[in-house]
Amino acid sequence: MLWDPSVLDSEEGIRFWGRSIPECQEVLPTAPGGSEMLPEAMFWYLLTGRVPSEAESKQFQEELVERSELPTYVEKVLDSLPKTLHPMTQFVIGFASQYTAGMKKADYWVPALEDSLDCVAKSFTIAARIYNNKYRNGASDMPAIDKSKDLSYNFANQIGFGESEGFVELIRLYNALHTDHEGGNVSAHTAHLVGSALSDPFLSYSAALGGLAGPLHGLANQEVLRFIIGMQKELGDHASEDKIVEFIWKTLNSGQVIPGYGHAVLRKPDPRFMALQQFGVKRKEVAQDPIFKYVDQLYKVAPGVLTEHGKTKNPFPNVDAASGSLLYHYGLKHFEFYTVTFGTSRSMGALAQYVHDRILGLPIERPKSLSMEALKKLVV
Numbered sequence: 001m002l003w004d005p006s007v008l009d010s011e012e013g014i015r016f017w018g019r020s021i022p023e024c025q026e027v028l029p030t031a032p033g034g035s036e037m038l039p040e041a042m043f044w045y046l047l048t049g050r051v052p053s054e055a056e057s058k059q060f061q062e063e064l065v066e067r068s069e070l071p072t073y074v075e076k077v078l079d080s081l082p083k084t085l086h087p088m089t090q091f092v093i094g095f096a097s098q099y100t101a102g103m104k105k106a107d108y109w110v111p112a113l114e115d116s117l118d119c120v121a122k123s124f125t126i127a128a129r130i131y132n133n134k135y136r137n138g139a140s141d142m143p144a145i146d147k148s149k150d151l152s153y154n155f156a157n158q159i160g161f162g163e164s165e166g167f168v169e170l171i172r173l174y175n176a177l178h179t180d181h182e183g184g185n186v187s188a189h190t191a192h193l194v195g196s197a198l199s200d201p202f203l204s205y206s207a208a209l210g211g212l213a214g215p216l217h218g219l220a221n222q223e224v225l226r227f228i229i230g231m232q233k234e235l236g237d238h239a240s241e242d243k244i245v246e247f248i249w250k251t252l253n254s255g256q257v258i259p260g261y262g263h264a265v266l267r268k269p270d271p272r273f274m275a276l277q278q279f280g281v282k283r284k285e286v287a288q289d290p291i292f293k294y295v296d297q298l299y300k301v302a303p304g305v306l307t308e309h310g311k312t313k314n315p316f317p318n319v320d321a322a323s324g325s326l327l328y329h330y331g332l333k334h335f336e337f338y339t340v341t342f343g344t345s346r347s348m349g350a351l352a353q354y355v356h357d358r359i360l361g362l363p364i365e366r367p368k369s370l371s372m373e374a375l376k377k378l379v380v
């Protein structure tokens with residue numbers, strides 16, 4: 001599969017147009033007064049292969065924020081969904097219901113780009129609306145979008161965390177880091193596959209979110225927190241490493257995976273995990289949080305246990321091992337919602353390539369399948 005904006009090396013992790021995460025952190029513009037790279041700057045970079053200047057980043061941010069308001073009919077669809085529905089299911093519906101607004105007949109890159117920009121921008125507002133409907137008093141109390149600010153600030157503000165500098169910065173970093181992980185991961189590949197049938201970006205990304213909602217992919221984000229909270233309930237706030245090792249074995253022996261560990265391609269600790277860990281370590285109040293400390297203790301002992309267990313090809317943490325503990329620290333405790341924040345971010349990588357696919361006029365993706373009979377003939 002062709003995938004230009006990012007390439008994953010099994011030892012070194014992801015590079016965006018050739019730059020590692022620390023190199024991106026070095027060159028991509030931040031928000032005024034902030035120190036984390038802006039997701040809008042990363043999206044520009046993924047789309048163009050060029051680092052935006054401060055002015056370009058600001059202009060692009062304004063363009064996206066301008067597009068982030070939702071049409072009334074989408075708001076109505078979201079507001080009518082039962083509160084019991086998992087936030088990821090609501091997210092898929094929020095996107096698919098954009099269909100008539102987003103659909104353009106012409107199959108060229110210009111409408112693809114237009115719709116992709118809308119899709120990314122609106123994903124933040126859809127996510128905030130789902131949060132308000134499910135966990136707060138409904139969407140009628142949501143603050144209006146502040147057009148002088150970035151997407152991450154507005155998302156944080158709309159879900160009630162606008163005053164928390166740490167949370168807003170975390171959302172910026174989180175969104176910049178999760179954008180792209182080359183093309184073969186389930187969500188990006190799904191957007192690429194569905195887009196190859198010339199389905200519009202909204203439909204393609206709605207399908208991708210269905211894949212992100214699986215526990216072996218994006219949902220591991222929430223499962224890690226469920227795992228750690230379960231461990232905390234059983235072992236208290238300050239368990240010894242021996243007790244943690246016992247808990248990991250108990251989980252493995254019950255036939256479950258250790259969420260946040262292992263990877264289909266990576267064979268070393270995920271540099272996105274390291275970037276999130278560093279974010280926490282830099283901030284004293286986070287570093288002392290018992291849940292954050294458990295992430296660190298797991299990192300020390302889980303690779304050894306998984307190696308001894310002997311199944312996984314990669315005993316090291318992936319990005320999901322750390323992300324939820326930071327959201328949890330800042331008070332976003334509804335961990336069923338975590339994969340939705342992953343979904344706002346992944347829209348940027350998946351749809352950047354979607355635009356490249358349309359520019360290049362790539363054909364429909366249609367692998368040939370073989371029956372078991374035919375496969376046997378190939379190997380016998």
Ligand SMILES: CC(=O)SCCNC(=O)CCNC(=O)[C@H](O)C(C)(C)COP(=O)(O)OP(=O)(O)OC[C@H]1O[C@@H](n2cnc3c(N)ncnc32)[C@H](O)[C@@H]1OP(=O)(O)O
Pocket residue numbers: 215216217218220252256257258259260261262263264265311312313314318319320
């Ligand atoms: C953003 C992301 O999507 S990152 C990934 C998020 N997912 C998770 O963290 C869930 C836990 N991890 C896993 O389930 C896996 O490591 C995956 C899905 C990420 C990768 O799967 P694979 O490429 O099949 O991994 P691998 O080839 O190492 O698997 C070999 C065996 O090890 C097992 N294994 C892999 N990771 C783990 C783990 N964390 N805990 C226990 N067993 C594991 C597999 O289930 C498989 O067992 P099986 O032979 O009985 O089916």
Ligand SMILES: O=C([O-])CC(=O)C(=O)O
Pocket residue numbers: 180181184185186187264265318319
């Ligand atoms: O690359 C993968 O298969 C999974 C992953 O880490 C991601 O999609 O971010």
